[in-house]
Amino acid sequence: MTSREDCLARDQADPLACLRGLFDLPDGTLYLDGNSLGVLPKATAARVQEVVRHEWGVDLIKSWNSAGWMDLPRRVGDKIAQLIGAGPGEVVVADSTSVNLYKVLMAAARLQQERSHERRVIVSERSNFPTDLYIAQGVCEPLGWELRLLDAHELEAGFAPDTAILLLTHVNYRTGRMHDMAHLTRLAHECGALAVWDLAHSAGAVPVDLTACEADYAVGCGYKYLNGGPGAPAFVWAHPRHADRFAQPLSGWLGHVAPFEFSPHYTPAPGIARYLCGTPPVLSLAALECGVDTVLAAEPHGGLSALRAKSLALSELFVQLVDTRCAGHGLTVVSPRDAGRRGSQVCLSRAEGGYAVVQALIARGVIGDFRAGDSRTPDILRFGLTPLYTRYVDVWDAVEHLRQVLQDGEWQRPEFHRRQAVT
Amino acid sequence: MTSREDCLARDQADPLACLRGLFDLPDGTLYLDGNSLGVLPKATAARVQEVVRHEWGVDLIKSWNSAGWMDLPRRVGDKIAQLIGAGPGEVVVADSTSVNLYKVLMAAARLQQERSHERRVIVSERSNFPTDLYIAQGVCEPLGWELRLLDAHELEAGFAPDTAILLLTHVNYRTGRMHDMAHLTRLAHECGALAVWDLAHSAGAVPVDLTACEADYAVGCGYKYLNGGPGAPAFVWAHPRHADRFAQPLSGWLGHVAPFEFSPHYTPAPGIARYLCGTPPVLSLAALECGVDTVLAAEPHGGLSALRAKSLALSELFVQLVDTRCAGHGLTVVSPRDAGRRGSQVCLSRAEGGYAVVQALIARGVIGDFRAGDSRTPDILRFGLTPLYTRYVDVWDAVEHLRQVLQDGEWQRPEFHRRQAVT
Structure with missing residues (x-):
């Protein structure tokens, strides 16, 4: 004993x-x-003070260039990418997990609508974290789609010809049970569905390999195992085969190909940058970077x-x-x-x-x-x-x-x- | 001289x-x-340090209750309400201006769709801040609606039977020209349209009376005249006659009537709280409160x-x-x-x-x-x-x-x- x-x-x-x-x-x-x-x-308290007192307090608006604020969503995204099996330039930090989930579900829905109008069901787990289910409901309702909730053991046999999207949180928030991402993604693809993964309880805690799993989209949270602080911004990934295909509907100016040209017409940036929307909360984003660095500090060990x-x-x-x-x-x-x-x-x-x-x-x-x-x-x-x-x-x-x-x-x-x- | x-x-x-x-x-x-x-x-640097070192660092998860983090979006919203002619409980702080604009445009569009299918045009100003136009494009596209851009002097005569929504930034970001909110809102209503106002360059800078103007929806920015810091969260207001009518599609868990019941089914909170979505960035939100307080400090003067x-x-x-x-x-x-x-x-x-x-x-x-x-x-x-x-x-x-x-x-x-x- x-x-x-x-x-x-x-x-x-x-x-x-x-x-x-x-x-x-x-x-x-x-x-x-x-x-x-x-x-x-x-490292966080000192870093946040530096951002507040110096970058904001002294350099003010110049810091968008001189302190690299413009680049933060991509820079921190690249760091998170290393923890989830994504490539450089494939992840950005933006908004909340809920908002990012809306973006990728809307993009995935549009992809499926272009392929077939028979697929109109999002399959998820009944005990998925509620915000994922609520956002899926918000996506389904105007499309006339259905959100079909299954228990975990029903998922493998839960795909049907009408399944458009499989939406799962990799590790269940209640039970800690982890889905087999590679296996379920394969089943989804075999049935013609797309696989969207929420990594809220995975990123920084368990190995994830989105690329090897051939997943379609992923989102995740900054304030749990990434130690980014209360309500830290979230991240979003789209497989490169999808990232350029659609502009997600939250087409804010920071997802524009050239935001500072102030064109009245939206032209999405190439790749994952089009999943950026509004101006990011720099203080919270700087704290998130410190948090992600604590996980990357395990690399030599x-x-x-x-x-x-x-x-x-x-x-x-x-x-x-x-x-x-x-x-x-x-x-x-x-x-x-x-x-x-x-x-x-x-x-x-x-x-x-x-x-x-x-x-x-x-x-x-x-x-x-x-x-x-x-x-x-x-x-x-x-x-x-x-x-x-x-x-x-x-x-x-x-x-x-x-x-x-x-x-x-x-x-x-x-x-x-x-x-x-x-x- | x-x-x-x-x-x-x-x-x-x-x-x-x-x-x-x-x-x-x-x-x-x-x-x-x-x-x-x-x-x-x-006040901001010390307040942010307190949030980081004590509320997060020491009290950790308890601070959602003990430090009032859960209440922050409403508390700061109530303070901003005083600056824009809104009542207590009518404003929440959440997400970015772009994301909030998407919420209110989707809600306004749905309102108009219930009234008539003839109205399918959003009218805005050609030189409106681009993110407003981009978000409006993101709203229009899946609905099959049109975004009609007019020059400022064309707006008064720009309403037509197909106009669903007038979307304007109150003070133009380029020229500083301020629209007559009461007059244009009245013209919009006379034609059967709804008026959505972006207060990015107004809140804290010019008097705004959303209630007296009978405006329908408003959003605004925390990092300009409200001194909330780089990328500070934004705010959103819906007139009480609309606030309860629809769930906006970004139906995240913090807009649920009882988020901590973890129900799999979304039931929106009453009033403006349903415009909350994901977990808010607490560090940036705490800084915003300090900024709003600087404007409220002018009250005795x-x-x-x-x-x-x-x-x-x-x-x-x-x-x-x-x-x-x-x-x-x-x-x-x-x-x-x-x-x-x-x-x-x-x-x-x-x-x-x-x-x-x-x-x-x-x-x-x-x-x-x-x-x-x-x-x-x-x-x-x-x-x-x-x-x-x-x-x-x-x-x-x-x-x-x-x-x-x-x-x-x-x-x-x-x-x-x-x-x-x-x-």
Whole structure:
């Protein structure tokens, strides 16, 4: 049986342990919520101050040239491209994941409409993150299309001659279950559908190879495993075979081939740059670059393969400790026990009091989060295990707190049952 | 004839002069480009640091509740509402001006489609800011609608039975010419069209009363006269008679009536909140709030009426000094000489070397900008006169620099003719 000392020894031997020093981690907190909001990189505060005080405060409008603000969406996009199997010049940072998803779904829909009017269904997973489903509804409604929601196990057999687009989040936000991107993309293509992937819970956490998978479009989030800060801008990728084909409908001036010619007529920029729209939020974008740099800092230590190996070692340990040390307390591991199908989080369920258990943990400084279930799905206790800054001993300590919260009935205290606006 | 001493005396007597102390203005710079990027408020750097180091760095995910991040788009929206004649709860901050314009044009188009299928034209001004025209093109194309571009003097007679939407930027970005919002909105309504206003060059610079004008929709920019920082998020308003009628198609999760119920089905929030989409960029949004606060700080000193009076006094002075002190140098005042039709900027043209004149001024620390003309419109030398921080003596000094640049032929130096990516 693993002991706390074993965990300390594993941290001692961990070749990625040095990366933790890149972050400002608050004292007295075991932060297992990097899947919701990544922690603050040490470089960020100074960089944001430089942007505010010097680039904006002193150089003002000149900084669009002199500080490279114009180039930021492409520069940070190129860095993210290295983490998701995309080529240079294939990714830009812009807007939010939701807005980018609208762009690529509209482009994909138009591609399919040119091919055939029989295809008018977007297939997705019923437990996909809601904003993906809402945006898909917003795309379907004016087109007279249908959004068809399936459970994860129905997806393989879920393609039909009317399927236009497969829209999936690679790693499910509730369960941490990871889809086989290559396999499902192949099935989609065999049926004549296009594959759109949301990498919100993948980018920076698990290896992704959009090019090898022959995926069609992808979007993703900057504020989770990329550590870009609250509401950091998102990214968007289109396979080069599609990128030039259509202007997505959010045809703002920064996606124009020559924005500073101020032509009254829209001519899209070549390639992915046409997925840019309005002026980007430079402060948030500068912070995102610092966050992406923390993931790229793993390159000399084995990069995403090494991060993935550590992430799985952390989650294996978490599951093992829950199984052994929390036995008898009604916890079920909801995330796949098969490591190959698991993202970088572990989710538990409990028939009773899941919300209160999470609140009791938060009161002890162990930050996870809670996602309510419904008639089809259980309540979820979520624990993200970001390999850049999470230690083996953190996992041991977190599970020990969980054990104590359950064993002593601490979770039953009334203060842990009061709901907050954002959970 | 006005002397520099007269200008210094006017600054001494200016009841708004104290507001300049709210800003960090760089030494040796006469900044007349607040219509492109407002200057840095003194409060912003510390506020952004607090958000980065404490709210994100220490409190992490909890800050969505404890620091009020969830409420930011509405809170800052309520502040902006006070500057544009909108009620509390009628404005939210979200996304970019371009993206917000797409939302309101799609909502307005849908409204018109329900009324009649004969109306399928968006009327706008040929010299409207290009992103507005590009977004309108993106809206028109899939609907099979037409974007009809008119010159400013053609607008009054430009409504036809097929006109669905009038889309105008209140103050023209090139010329500083201000449309009569109440009059044109009335003409639009009389013809059965809806009026959509872009307040990019108005909010915080000129009084706007959307409610009194009975406007239908409005969007605007956070980084010009609202001093929100580079690429600050934008705002959106829909008249309460429309706000609840349709879900705009960018139906992201933060526009849902209950985002944290994670329902797979989109139900829009009541009112303007349904115009929210994805997770907002908190760092940039916090900076925007500081910027908006600088405009609200004018309230005890007469608010926007006082700011408008000073803005016009500054631009009258600018025009008078150009007329008198730069006579014979080929400059033409392009902005309306009628103060009531002028925004908060003065634009000049010159048959030759406009770009180089602006570059020569920039080299002297006088920051204006240049907008190239085409076969229909002249090259423009733009000078923004933000009344919050521009002094009368700044206007005197700027025109004196302009006089010297022209008189001594300084603008003819080769280094002032090299083009930059962003002008």
